Amino acid sequence: MINKPKGTNDILPEESYRWHFLEARIRDLTACYGYHEIRTPIFESTELFVRGVGDGTDIVDKEMYTFQDRSERSLTLRPEGTASAVRAYIEHGLHQKEERCKLYYIGPMFRYERPQAGRFRQHYQFGLELYGESSPWADVEVISVVSRLYAELGLSNVIINLNSIGCSGCRSEIRDTLRGFLERNLESLCEDCRRRYDKNPLRVLDCKNPQCKTIMSGSPCAIDSICPDCREHFEGVKHGLALLGIQYQINPALVRGLDYYTRTVFEFVSTGLGAQNAVGGGGRYDNLVHELGGPRLPAVGFSTGMERVILTMQNENADPQNTENTELRVIALGKEAEEAAFRLTYDLRRLGLRTDMDFRNKSLKAQLRLTDKMNEHFALIIGEAEIKERAAVLKDLAARTESKVSLDNAEQIVKNIRGAHA
Ligand SMILES: [Zn+2]
Ligand SMILES: [Zn+2]
Incomplete structure (x- = not known):
């Protein structure tokens, strides 16, 4: 590792x-x-x-x-x-x-x-x-x-x-004024700052050494020169x-x-x-x-x-809302449903709906659990019974409501979802 x-x-x-x-x-x-x-x-x-x-x-x-x-x-x-x-x-x-x-x-x-x-x-x-x-x-x-x-x-x-x-x-006058002050405190400054005294005395103001900080709190200000x-x-x-x-x-x-x-x-x-x-x-x-x-x-x-x-x-509790999660999980139960679900998922995504679908043939319960884990607000369930009527069940998980929708009308599904949380 x-x-x-x-x-x-x-x-x-x-x-x-x-x-x-x-x-x-x-x-x-x-x-x-x-x-x-x-x-x-x-x-x-x-x-x-x-x-x-x-x-x-x-x-x-x-x-x-x-x-x-x-x-x-x-x-x-x-x-x-x-x-x-x-x-x-x-x-x-x-x-x-x-x-x-x-x-x-x-x-x-x-x-x-x-x-x-x-x-x-x-x-x-x-x-x-x-x-x-x-x-x-x-x-x-x-x-x-x-x-x-x-x-x-x-x-x-x-x-x-x-x-x-x-x-x-x-700047040279600011440096000279500061050098005059540093000269009187040179013994107490850290090694870096003694070097800075020659090279670049303004840098001493930046030193993180606690003793240098204490000394510099009494230093002349650039702003006065x-x-x-x-x-x-x-x-x-x-x-x-x-x-x-x-x-x-x-x-x-x-x-x-x-x-x-x-x-x-x-x-x-x-x-x-x-x-x-x-x-x-x-x-x-x-x-x-x-x-x-x-x-x-x-x-x-x-x-x-x-x-x-x-x-x-x-x-500061200013964490933004996560607006990138998928909104809808399409759940297919059975082989025939899977094909219709796969096609519908493609259409929903094409319409801009953040949609996901699992290909592992998990149970309805397992897939609903996944929906919960992914923080998705909707599940669209397509079972063997629904497929015969070209229909699916749209579950609004936050509102705990459900409705029957047509498999062949992706636009309407998107409208239902957008409308629900408008
Ligand atoms: Zn100037
Ligand atoms: Zn220092």
Whole structure:
């Protein structure tokens, strides 16, 4: 017996309707906002993530699935979706047709992390990207897509954390201020953070080490050192959120675990998973398109872990109804009935009725038991007696009623079933 690799997850047939429900909501909502799907490869050149996500981030340093193919190319299973989307946007010259571009993606991402509830080494993400817009309205639009999504899924305990981490102009001042603070506490920081002090001091704010967290709770805030333009942008974002009635809280410690963010960063935090847990997040990344070889174009984006969203829905009693089960079981008793039943089942399915039929010649009792097990609301019984009159008995199992129907009128059977629960 070979088991699934540690940290991976099988989505079983009995759960997949939740995924279809979530994906359908995503596709409806993104269409309303004018976003179109992009599908990129699951693996990319390792260099894309080293440059895109950034050396010194936990993702690049500790969490990537990197391997050499048979031609000794270094490839990496994508740990996130933004770098790939930007790569494709540049590679296909999408910006040449129209700089402004709105994309979304749904797909698996791979990170070698400690597995925990709703967090897997292969996990699905939904993300969106808006290129070519520098206005704060763009940040607000992206945040509003996500907050609409959570609202439509029935998630009520989701809070938006918002911060600004400045632009390339004011980032060095933010770093210097932070370094000054870190220098005084260097002895007490963990080994990783002492390394980050030189390389990328903002990353220290992200450290999961409890002692580092305690120290950093007293650190100066990036938001106090941002330049006037960044300040104005941040005020614009807050104004836009207020205009749409979207609740948020400022979190000066929020930096997000990726290097590419500029100005706005945000995180959606659910209180529905017990402890506070990020269900999704994103921000602005005005330098990434250029850094990956494209033109100087601003961008803002977001992503959410889909397992976490589904888990949160279950925890908040927002589990969707399963509308994928079969509704009707056709039960044939005897050889002659079987042929008529098989033909009728074909017609009922052709008319769009979710219908099933068993070929194992089980007893009526066994087949009714199966109907119950499959949560089907109707059974159509065709016995030797009925076949002579070209008739069948339609049982409404929920209402505990039954009626005689014609074997030769599949349309009428569908009408009876649709009518019963209308
Ligand atoms: Zn700035
Ligand atoms: Zn640390």
